[in-house]
Amino acid sequence: MAKEQSNAEVSVLVEEKGTSSLADGNEEAGDLSSMLQKEVQRKVDSLVLDEPPEVAKKRKKKSKSKKKKELLEQTDPPSIPIIELFPSGEFPEGEIQQYKDDNVWRTTSEEKRELERLEKPIYNSVRQAAEVHRQVRKYIKGILKPGMLMTDLCETLENTVRKLISENGLQAGIAFPTGCSLNWVAAHWTPNSGDKTVLQYDDVMKLDFGTHIDGHIVDCAFTVAFNPMFDPLLEASREATNIGIKESGIDVRLCDVGTAIQEVMESYEVEIKGKIFQVRSIRNLNGHSIGQYQIHAGKSVPIVKGGEQTKMEEGEFFAIETFASTGKGYVREDLECSHYMKDFDVGHIPLRLPRAKQLLATINKNFSTLAFCRRYLDRLGETKYLMALKNLCDADIVKPYPPLCDVKGSYVSQFEHTILLRPTCKEVISRGEDY
Numbered sequence: 389m390a391k392e393q394s395n396a397e398v399s400v401l402v403e404e405k406g407t408s409s410l411a412d413g414n415e416e417a418g419d420l421s422s423m424l425q426k427e428v429q430r431k432v433d434s435l436v437l438d439e440p441p442e443v444a445k446k447r448k449k450k451s452k453s454k455k456k457k458e459l460l461e462q463t464d465p466p467s468i469p470i471i472e473l474f475p476s477g478e479f480p481e482g483e484i485q486q487y488k489d490d491n492v493w494r495t496t497s498e499e500k501r502e503l504e505r506l507e508k509p510i511y512n513s514v515r516q517a518a519e520v521h522r523q524v525r526k527y528i529k530g531i532l533k534p535g536m537l538m539t540d541l542c543e544t545l546e547n548t549v550r551k552l553i554s555e556n557g558l559q560a561g562i563a564f565p566t567g568c569s570l571n572w573v574a575a576h577w578t579p580n581s582g583d584k585t586v587l588q589y590d591d592v593m594k595l596d597f598g599t600h601i602d603g604h605i606v607d608c609a610f611t612v613a614f615n616p617m618f619d620p621l622l623e624a625s626r627e628a629t630n631i632g633i634k635e636s637g638i639d640v641r642l643c644d645v646g647t648a649i650q651e652v653m654e655s656y657e658v659e660i661k662g663k664i665f666q667v668r669s670i671r672n673l674n675g676h677s678i679g680q681y682q683i684h685a686g687k688s689v690p691i692v693k694g695g696e697q698t699k700m701e702e703g704e705f706f707a708i709e710t711f712a713s714t715g716k717g718y719v720r721e722d723l724e725c726s727h728y729m730k731d732f733d734v735g736h737i738p739l740r741l742p743r744a745k746q747l748l749a750t751i752n753k754n755f756s757t758l759a760f761c762r763r764y765l766d767r768l769g770e771t772k773y774l775m776a777l778k779n780l781c782d783a784d785i786v787k788p789y790p791p792l793c794d795v796k797g798s799y800v801s802q803f804e805h806t807i808l809l810r811p812t813c814k815e816v817i818s819r820g821e822d823y
Contacts (some may be wrong), residue, residue, distance in 0.1 A: 466527050469554040470519050479515035483819035487637050500811035513601040514808065514817055520553045520599045521606050522820040529822070532612055534589040539579045541587065542566045545597060553599055558756055563598030563605045564683060565727055565761035569791065574670060574711050574719050574800040576727045577791040580762045589614045592621070594802040603681035607707040608818035609804035617660055621801045624656035624667045625712035626823060629803040632675065632689065632708040633816055638809050640700050646690030649710055653691070658714060660799070668717030669710065670794065678705040678806065681757050682732050704809050715798025727789035728777065729759040737783050744779040751786065
């Protein structure tokens with residue numbers, strides 16, 4: 389019906405315009421023809437053809453989903469929670485590596501696949517945490533520059549994590565304080581309130597931060613150095629971490645992973661200000677197994693030969709991390725403490741100080757057995773808590789984790805990924821396009 393009416397209108401239009409044009413000669417006829425073509429096209433474009441209801445419904449649905457896709461793109465700076473970017477609730481898988489040798493059969497085992505189907509909710513939770521980690525580190529890498537106040541850097545990073553992970557008490561949030569250890573400080577340094585440390589062009593900074601969903605933790609780190617003379621040092625720890633991941637697997641001895649890591653790590657040299665340094669693995673720092681709400685779950689992954697003959701097992705999560713140093717390759721505790729964590733296995737211990745009891749209640753409510761730092765207590769409104777915190781440490785309820793330092797003047801780099809030993813394959817949960 390609509391089509392017939394429109395054609396009639398077009399015919400009338402042609403008749404009227406054609407009649408008036410004949411009097412003006414052939415030159416204007418060309419213009420008229422062009423005008424008519426445009427008018428006809430306009431009328432045809434405006435036609436609405438009758439279509440079956442199913443087709444109309446599909447077209448509307450497609451148009452809606454297209455609009456939704458256009459809307460759901462991460463902003464810059466990131467502000468849209470990851471859950472909204474993946475409305476299906478399914479989050480991207482990490483890098484898959486197949487098992488070798490005696491474990492090749494696992495890839496096609498239907499029994500092992502069924503075990504994985506049962507564990508899917510846990511896998512999905514940790515993948516969500518990993519996607520947050522990837523997006524946050526991508527943003528932070530884009531804004532890092534010499535002259536930044538370390539406190540501002542940490543707070544920007546942590547606030548971005550809080551937004552993207554939809555922070556919700558102990559169900560979703562930051563897994564431990566942002567480590568931003570500089571130069572000879574290998575780990576466990578974050579600025580306390582009032583710290584005025586500024587990032588310099590010649591600094592080597594280890595950026596180590598964690599995310600979690602329901603206590604399923606992603607522990608992942610990388611190193612930033614603006615001066616290209618440090619590139620071989622960074623490459624040493626990155627490649628050592630990659631070989632550690634490659635060698636890891638079900639029934640693999642932890643000591644064998646350490647041997648492979650040290651071999652790669654110590655094949656590197658770095659020239660700093662005209663002096664050549666042999667890169668060393670820091671022998672008293674390790675990777676570790678990860679449990680729910682438990683960053684160090686009992687097993688240590690050495691980064692030098694020797695060490696535990698204990699084996700990795702099916703279903704375990706591991707943080708494979710390596711530290712490359714131009715110093716002695718041995719760290720000790722030094723500098724002001726910022727990191728603390730409640731002992732995972734601690735039972736009830738009576739406390740005499742009311743302030744210590746009150747602080748413990750705050751820790752239990754907000755962190756449980758996840759690590760925290762003094763800035764986090766400040767953010768919660770806690771004041772004058774240092775004596776109470778010392779009391780909790782003296783009672784062995786909370787453990788302090790001071791910065792770990794090699795010799796002053798040396799440089800340390802670090803790379804780290806979280807892996808999952810699934811029944812059928814190894815998944816590098818935190819792998820991204822960057823490293």
